[in-house]
Amino acid sequence: MGSSIETLVNREYQYGFVTEIEADTIAPGLNEDVIRLISSKKNEPEWLLDWRLKAFRRWQTMTEPHWPNVKYNPINYQAARYYSAPKSVKPLQSLDEVDPELLATYKKLGISLTEQKLLAGVAVDAIFDSVSVGTTMKDELAKHGVVFCSFTEAVHNYPELIQKYLGSVVPYSDNFFAALNSAVFSDGSFCYVPKGVRCPIELSTYFRINAAETGQFERTLIVADEGAYVSYLEGCTAPKRSTNQLHAAVVELVALDNAQIKYSTVQNWYAGDKDGVGGIYNFVTKRGKAHTNSKISWTQVETGSAITWKYPSVILQGDNSTGEFYSVALVNNKQQADTGTKMIHIGKNTKSTIISKGISAGEGQNSYRGRVQMLPKATGSRNYTQCDSMLIGNKCGAHTFPYIEIANDSSTTEHEASTSKIGEDQIFYCKARGLNAEHAISLIVSGFCREVFKELPMEFALEAQQLLGISLEGSVG
Amino acid sequence: MLSISALHANAGDKPILKGISLTVNPGEVHAIMGPNGSGKSTLAQVIAGHPGYEVTGGSITYMNQDLLELDPEERAQQGVFLAFQYPVEIPGVTNAYFLRSAYNEIRKAKGEEEVDPMEFLDLMEKKLKLVDMDPAMLHRSVNAGFSGGEKKRNEILQMAVLEPKLAILDETDSGLDIDALRIVADGVNALKRPDNATIVVTHYQRLLNYIVPDFVHVLAGGKIVKSGGKELALELEQRGYEWVMDAA
Numbered sequence: 001m002g003s004s005i006e007t008l009v010n011r012e013y014q015y016g017f018v019t020e021i022e023a024d025t026i027a028p029g030l031n032e033d034v035i036r037l038i039s040s041k042k043n044e045p046e047w048l049l050d051w052r053l054k055a056f057r058r059w060q061t062m063t064e065p066h067w068p069n070v071k072y073n074p075i076n077y078q079a080a081r082y083y084s085a086p087k088s089v090k091p092l093q094s095l096d097e098v099d100p101e102l103l104a105t106y107k108k109l110g111i112s113l114t115e116q117k118l119l120a121g122v123a124v125d126a127i128f129d130s131v132s133v134g135t136t137m138k139d140e141l142a143k144h145g146v147v148f149c150s151f152t153e154a155v156h157n158y159p160e161l162i163q164k165y166l167g168s169v170v171p172y173s174d175n176f177f178a179a180l181n182s183a184v185f186s187d188g189s190f191c192y193v194p195k196g197v198r199c200p201i202e203l204s205t206y207f208r209i210n211a212a213e214t215g216q217f218e219r220t221l222i223v224a225d226e227g228a229y230v231s232y233l234e235g236c237t238a239p240k241r242s243t244n245q246l247h248a249a250v251v252e253l254v255a256l257d258n259a260q261i262k263y264s265t266v267q268n269w270y271a272g273d274k275d276g277v278g279g280i281y282n283f284v285t286k287r288g289k290a291h292t293n294s295k296i297s298w299t300q301v302e303t304g305s306a307i308t309w310k311y312p313s314v315i316l317q318g319d320n321s322t323g324e325f326y327s328v329a330l331v332n333n334k335q336q337a338d339t340g341t342k343m344i345h346i347g348k349n350t351k352s353t354i355i356s357k358g359i360s361a362g363e364g365q366n367s368y369r370g371r372v373q374m375l376p377k378a379t380g381s382r383n384y385t386q387c388d389s390m391l392i393g394n395k396c397g398a399h400t401f402p403y404i405e406i407a408n409d410s411s412t413t414e415h416e417a418s419t420s421k422i423g424e425d426q427i428f429y430c431k432a433r434g435l436n437a438e439h440a441i442s443l444i445v446s447g448f449c450r451e452v453f454k455e456l457p458m459e460f461a462l463e464a465q466q467l468l469g470i471s472l473e474g475s476v477g
Numbered sequence: 478m479l480s481i482s483a484l485h486a487n488a489g490d491k492p493i494l495k496g497i498s499l500t501v502n503p504g505e506v507h508a509i510m511g512p513n514g515s516g517k518s519t520l521a522q523v524i525a526g527h528p529g530y531e532v533t534g535g536s537i538t539y540m541n542q543d544l545l546e547l548d549p550e551e552r553a554q555q556g557v558f559l560a561f562q563y564p565v566e567i568p569g570v571t572n573a574y575f576l577r578s579a580y581n582e583i584r585k586a587k588g589e590e591e592v593d594p595m596e597f598l599d600l601m602e603k604k605l606k607l608v609d610m611d612p613a614m615l616h617r618s619v620n621a622g623f624s625g626g627e628k629k630r631n632e633i634l635q636m637a638v639l640e641p642k643l644a645i646l647d648e649t650d651s652g653l654d655i656d657a658l659r660i661v662a663d664g665v666n667a668l669k670r671p672d673n674a675t676i677v678v679t680h681y682q683r684l685l686n687y688i689v690p691d692f693v694h695v696l697a698g699g700k701i702v703k704s705g706g707k708e709l710a711l712e713l714e715q716r717g718y719e720w721v722m723d724a725a
């Protein structure tokens with residue numbers, strides 16, 4: 001775009017370092033033996049191994065989806081490694097036992113796992129490659145009956161809950177990547193909030209990919225029992241590498257009657273360099289099931305990854321349930337994102353809101369894909385969708401693919417969309433008031449995203465805003 | 478303070494300013510008048526550093542430095558302020574946040590401490606009174622959905638907060654009702670100090686009853702074709718521009 005918007009020095013990805021740590025990594029390749037090996041490393045019960053194997057057999061019959069509006073070279077699933085864990089991590093260890101090298105890694109990422117320096121009011125589960133290295137503030141949570149632990153731990157300590165809810169929202173047969181994840185998932189977070197309990201602190205999981213050629217396949221399961229409330233946030237980073245790494249996660253949310261789950265994501269996986277070399281393939285399935293009178297809100301700020309493919313969705317199963325999706329997706333350089341949501345209205349008088357803000361810079365390609373479906377019995381339901389795109393420069397693209405199906409007469413949807421170019425005039429106006437180009441852009445862009453940022457937990461709203469500023473550096477001059 | 482000499486500037490390939498010379502000393506008020514399309518806004522934008530215009534000749538010296546060497550934000554940080562003829566909207570960014578960011582950038586450039594939101598609100602209270610603006614405006618997005626007059630008043634609010642050395646008001650009076658015109662003029666006058674200067678671009682002599690200029694210049698066809706005292710504005714009001722252009 002014109003004279004001034006083009007050249008600023010690209011700031012390095014801050015989280016691109018590698019931790020030198022001895023790891024227990026299995027050989028590349030994927031077959032039933034690999035799945036048995038993963039399962040045995042985790043001492044899993046038979047039923048879980050069976051489930052994995054069923055998923056794997058199903059996966060073998062499926063083909064990788066190519067309908068998203070993204071381009072990449074074929075993925076060789078046999079070349080990847082499906083398990084890597086720091087040797088120092090023992091199963092079910094306590095925080096005091098965590099390897100100092102790992103603590104240092106998280107510190108560098110801005111996350112303190114040592115109890116005395118905890119982020120006030122936030123409990124953290126730290127996932128490093130395939131395993132959880134520790135969960136903070138467990139005692140505090142236990143006082144309220146809230147369970148927050150690694151998935152592996154949950155399989156051992158709360159098998160009934162896992163058996164009841166695992167795959168209940170995203171069955172292993174759901175899609176290619178969900179099936180793959182179900183077969184090989186290594187760890188993740190589990191949370192259960194009992195009836196009527198309002199979880200007093202923010203829960204958060206921090207995902208870190210460290211090992212080379214290893215995919216990360218975590219699974220998160222959050223269950224809010226009747227009348228419960230929980231707010232959960234995930235953050236993600238990975239080292240800079242010139243090869244692409246696969247991240248195929250599954251997140252399942254269950255909000256029972258009158259419950260509320262607020263799920264926020266700040267995704268900052270390594271995006272690849274400015275020429276599109278390296279970066280994470282972020283192929284994620286996230287879905288929640290909302291029972292009567294319950295509410296599920298997804299808020300995401302997606303700035304990283306070479307390719308993003310994800311549609312956090314809500315099945316509005318119960319009457320009067322509410323689903324929300326607030327999204328900021330930013331692509332710069334050669335990044336590609338195909339993201340959006342599905343709101344499936346099944347219950348009566350269900351309500352959904354979709355606010356999507358796409359920002360495209362450099363040669364980035366950003367697609368919003370959303371489906372709003374109102375089934376015949378979902379009478380009196382409403383959806384509001386607002387989908388705004390902002391273009392920075394003229395080599396990038398913004399695309400929208402809204403699908404709307406209403407199968408009853410009393411439901412309504414409203415769809416608004418806009419595409420704007422960040423204006424040379426807006427930038428000049430800011431400059432004429434003393435702001436430099438970077439400051440101007442991040443101000444204008446965060447203004448554009450305000451409706452989404454205000455949905456983030458306070459502690460993270462500022463972080464997200466700064467992240468956006470950093471991710472845009474180099475896009476404008 | 479400001480010395481413009483034989484300034485030429487293009488928009489694309491099109492020459493718009495064709496040799497402008499103008500000297501502004503501290504404490505002075507200069508009025509620039511002239512027909513539509515004569516280059517008044519272009520001159521204002523070139524002084525502020527708009528990248529859409531290319532300076533093809535001449536020079537601008539500001540406070541003993543080459544102004545054209547400075548980025549627009551550096552000019553602003555050193556006290557140049559342009560009240561835009563068409564203020565720009567920034568959706569989602571509150572007026573208060575925008576103003577505080579600007580204020581802090583300018584303070585930082587002067588080596589002063591940044592102020593926090595609370596201190597800033599105290600300061601704003603006084604400034605809002607100066608332009609008789611509803612404090613609720615602070616919490617609305619910058620210029621978004623503002624009426625024409627509100628946008629102009631908002632420009633003067635920014636000027637009041639940033640306290641520039643050289644303020645250029647590009648048709649700030651256009652679109653203001655009579656009361657607003659007086660309020661804006663009072664605001665400008667209240668900010669006047671012996672060490673700052675103001676350039677007002679206007680089509681109406683009416684404004685100059687309130688903001689009394691020391692000099693009036695007529696810009697036509699990209700050149701200053703006539704300069705005089707405040708009486709010149711009255712004469713223009715009565716006789717139009719043609720006679721000046723004919724004489725030039």
Ligand SMILES: Nc1ncnc2c1ncn2[C@@H]1O[C@H](COP(=O)(O)OP(=O)(O)OP(=O)(O)O)[C@@H](O)[C@H]1O
Nearest residue numbers: 488489491493512513514515516517518519520529
């Ligand atoms: N970016 C541009 N590209 C092409 N032409 C331009 C550009 N900017 C200004 N011009 C032209 O330059 C001339 C001077 O414009 P300018 O806005 O400076 O006039 P003005 O004296 O401020 O007029 P008004 O009284 O209507 O505000 C006009 O003919 C205008 O169309």
Ligand SMILES: [Mg+2]
Nearest residue numbers: 517518519562
């Ligand atoms: Mg003009």
